Amino acid sequence: MCRREYDVVVIGAGLVGAAVAYGLARAGQRVALLDEDDATYRASRGNFGLVWVQGKGVGRPEYALWSRASSERWFALADALSEDCGLSPSYLRPGGVSVALSEDELGDLDAKLAGLRHAAGTAAYDYEILDSARVRELLPACGPEVAGGAYTPYDGHANPLKLMCGLHASLVARGADYVTGARVEDIRPLPGGGLEVHSRRGRIAGGKLVIAAGHGSKALAAQVGLDVPVYPEHGQILVTERTGSWLGFPTLGVRQTDEGSLLLGGSQAERGFDASAHARTSRDIALRALRTFPCLGSLRIVRTWGALRVMTPDGFPIYDRSRTHPGAFVFTCHSGVTLAANHAFEASRWVVDDRIPEEMACFAADRFDVPQAA
Amino acid sequence: MFRRLPDPAGRIPFDFEGEPFEARAGDSVAAALLANRVLTFRTTPVSGAPRGPWCLIGNCHECLVEIDGEPNRQACMVEVRAGMRVRRQRGARVVPD
Numbered sequence: 001m002c003r004r005e006y007d008v009v010v011i012g013a014g015l016v017g018a019a020v021a022y023g024l025a026r027a028g029q030r031v032a033l034l035d036e037d038d039a040t041y042r043a044s045r046g047n048f049g050l051v052w053v054q055g056k057g058v059g060r061p062e063y064a065l066w067s068r069a070s071s072e073r074w075f076a077l078a079d080a081l082s083e084d085c086g087l088s089p090s091y092l093r094p095g096g097v098s099v100a101l102s103e104d105e106l107g108d109l110d111a112k113l114a115g116l117r118h119a120a121g122t123a124a125y126d127y128e129i130l131d132s133a134r135v136r137e138l139l140p141a142c143g144p145e146v147a148g149g150a151y152t153p154y155d156g157h158a159n160p161l162k163l164m165c166g167l168h169a170s171l172v173a174r175g176a177d178y179v180t181g182a183r184v185e186d187i188r189p190l191p192g193g194g195l196e197v198h199s200r201r202g203r204i205a206g207g208k209l210v211i212a213a214g215h216g217s218k219a220l221a222a223q224v225g226l227d228v229p230v231y232p233e234h235g236q237i238l239v240t241e242r243t244g245s246w247l248g249f250p251t252l253g254v255r256q257t258d259e260g261s262l263l264l265g266g267s268q269a270e271r272g273f274d275a276s277a278h279a280r281t282s283r284d285i286a287l288r289a290l291r292t293f294p295c296l297g298s299l300r301i302v303r304t305w306g307a308l309r310v311m312t313p314d315g316f317p318i319y320d321r322s323r324t325h326p327g328a329f330v331f332t333c334h335s336g337v338t339l340a341a342n343h344a345f346e347a348s349r350w351v352v353d354d355r356i357p358e359e360m361a362c363f364a365a366d367r368f369d370v371p372q373a374a
Numbered sequence: 375m376f377r378r379l380p381d382p383a384g385r386i387p388f389d390f391e392g393e394p395f396e397a398r399a400g401d402s403v404a405a406a407l408l409a410n411r412v413l414t415f416r417t418t419p420v421s422g423a424p425r426g427p428w429c430l431i432g433n434c435h436e437c438l439v440e441i442d443g444e445p446n447r448q449a450c451m452v453e454v455r456a457g458m459r460v461r462r463q464r465g466a467r468v469v470p471d
């Protein structure tokens with residue numbers, strides 16, 4: 001590809017980059033979305049598909065509100081994608097349940113949600129602590145070990161592969177250029193404004209630049225003077241054969257897809273850049289799922305995979321704008337499904353406006369700069 | 375549509391949708407059904423569309439049937455046995471309580 005002019009060049013076509021690029025294309029911007037090859041780490045193709053709010057934002061109420069706002073905006077995102085490309089990401093928001101397998105776990109849920117409600121202040125925070133009888137009203141398949149749970153109405157789920165496919169198809173339908181095999185190596189400011197990236201598919205210039213390259217963001221952000229300390233957190237997912245619908249609410253560890261499969265997940269491990277699936281992890285995931293819903297024992301597991309979350313040290317997103325390279329932004333988060341609607345409709349606007357709003361300043365990358373002790 | 379190689383292997387009787395069928399020793403359930411001109415093995419849980427074997431190596435899950443009462447078996451991965459009772463997998467299986 002030869003050199004071309006764009007309003008915005010977005011690096012990384014995972015859920016974060018694709019959502020922002022889609023929002024930019026909707027706003028009438030000329031967009032190039034660049035992605036690497038199929039062999040790269042892609043959290044967006046290995047995730048659990050929850051649009052999850054419950055329990056998020058401890059110590060950072062802005063994140064609780066941000067997640068909740070996205071779960072509201074998700075209805076508009078699902079409609080917009082269906083209209084633009086005809087593929088619905090199957091968003092449902094029945095509310096979500098965290099299941100407690102002991103009184104201790106139940107107490108922890110209670111304390112956490114009470115804290116979040118307190119921190120939310122006037123924004124309120126709706127939740128219900130479920131005793132042993134009430135959890136069985138919502139989830140009749142609970143096994144005898146289930147002590148209770150917590151319900152919040154903000155949670156839902158979607159089909160993450162349809163979301164990815166729908167974002168890519170919709171942004172192309174709205175005139176954006178989606179270029180694969182375009183690993184970006186270098187970012188250079190252009191005299192007179194704008195930036196140019198050097199990719200395997202040639203040089204591409206844009207007025208602005210969004211770095212949303214998942215695990216590739218650390219190296220790219222360093223080139224625009226930002227320290228983005230993301231690291232890989234391993235997660236694993238087991239998928240069962242499809243069944244008729246029997247699980248009315250998504251839970252943190254088990255959900256039933258719109259097409260009938262059960263997804264079992266919820267593992268977290270640090271293994272560096274190793275995305276393989278581990279038998280012990282599968283065992284732990286399956287055991288907890290079985291203790292929660294014993295009927296799962298009659299189902300065959302048909303797929304298992306590992307994938308790497310793009311994690312930050314405090315677990316909150318990074319939204320930042322370069323001070324050394326005007327017009328360059330870095331966006332990353334570990335819940336790219338949940339936040340997809342915010343990224344499409346809000347974060348894209350920050351790029352157009354060339355400023356990140358004051359209330360999002362707490363997500364700047366310099367919060368990780370620890371002053372060196374003397 | 376499928377023609378057998380000449381093969382003296384023994385005949386194995388099994389049952390498909392309540393009808394008597396014949397397989398050859400060593401056939402997978404999928405091979406035996408295809409040789410008997412059965413193309414629709416299942417209907418999908420989502421749209422109810424008819425489906426039949428595609429990959430025949432255990433990956434695609436298009437060949438699901440019920441075997442001896444057990445739902446969602448991959449016909450291409452199971453060897454036919456004499457007296458086996460095979461039915462189409464109609465839509466989604468049910469999860470026992």
Ligand SMILES: Cc1cc2nc3c(=O)[nH]c(=O)nc-3n(C[C@H](O)[C@H](O)[C@H](O)COP(=O)(O)OP(=O)(O)OC[C@H]3O[C@@H](n4cnc5c(N)ncnc54)[C@H](O)[C@@H]3O)c2cc1C
Binds near residue numbers: 040
């Ligand atoms: C097991 C697991 C379960 C999860 N469950 C959920 C969930 O239930 N709900 C939820 O909201 N989130 C969930 N997530 C998180 C979610 O998947 C991620 O937040 C999201 O996919 C991150 O998207 P991304 O675009 O930042 O990164 P990625 O999907 O990793 O995409 C980054 C892209 O950038 C490209 N790239 C990298 N470097 C370069 C370069 N130099 N030049 C060009 N392109 C480059 C890569 O090829 C890649 O395609 C889960 C993640 C995992 C691993």
